[in-house]
Amino acid sequence: MNVEGDGLLLNIVLVEPEIPQNTGNISRTCAATGTVLHLVRPFGFSLEDKYLKRAGLDYWDKLEIYCYDSFQEIKEKYSSYDFYYATTKAPKAYTDITYSENCFIVFGKETAGLPQELLDENKEYCIRIPMIKGIRSLNLSNSVAIILYEALRQNGFRGLEIKGNMSIGNFQCK
Numbered sequence: 001m002n003v004e005g006d007g008l009l010l011n012i013v014l015v016e017p018e019i020p021q022n023t024g025n026i027s028r029t030c031a032a033t034g035t036v037l038h039l040v041r042p043f044g045f046s047l048e049d050k051y052l053k054r055a056g057l058d059y060w061d062k063l064e065i066y067c068y069d070s071f072q073e074i075k076e077k078y079s080s081y082d083f084y085y086a087t088t089k090a091p092k093a094y095t096d097i098t099y100s101e102n103c104f105i106v107f108g109k110e111t112a113g114l115p116q117e118l119l120d121e122n123k124e125y126c127i128r129i130p131m132i133k134g135i136r137s138l139n140l141s142n143s144v145a146i147i148l149y150e151a152l153r154q155n156g157f158r159g160l161e162i163k164g165n166m167s168i169g170n171f172q173c174k
C-alpha cells in the first residue's frame with residue numbers, strides 16, 4: 001500500500017462481489033476518498049464490464065485496487081492490521097468502534113453477505129448498520145459509503161477537502 005502526503009489510508013474489502021454497478025460505485029467512492037479497494041475472487045462480472053466502468057466513470061486511474069484469490073490471502077498479507085466485518089448479524093453498530101488508520105473494512109457479496117464461519121471467528125470485530133426490523137439489508141455500495149465515511153470522520157477526514165465553494169444558478173454556496 002502506498003501512502004503519499006498526510007492523507008488517511010483506509011481499506012475496503014469486497015468478498016466475491018456480484019453486481020458490477022455496486023463495485024463501480026464503491027470504486028468511485030474509494031477513489032474520491034483515497035481508500036484502497038481489495039477485491040476477492042470469484043467476481044460475478046468481468047473487471048472489463050461496461051456497467052462497472054460506467055459506474056466508476058473516469059476515476060479508475062485514481063483508484064488503488066488489488067485482486068486476490070481468497071480472503072485468507074489478504075489476512076496473511078496484512079496480519080498486523082485491524083479488520084472489521086460488516087454484517088446484518090452483528091450486535092454492535094458501526095459507530096460503536098474506533099477505526100484505526102490502515103484498517104480493513106470487509107463486506108460480503110450482495111446475495112449472501114460474509115460466510116458465517118468468518119463472522120463466528122471474528123465476533124468482536126463484526127459491525128452493523130442499524131435498520132428497522134424486517135429489512136434484510138441496504139445496498140452494498142450504500143453500506144460501504146456509510147461505514148467508510150464514519151471511519152473517515154473519526155480520523156478527522158485527514159487528506160480530504162472538507163470545505164469548498166459551489167455555485168448554483170445565481171446563488172453562491174460556501
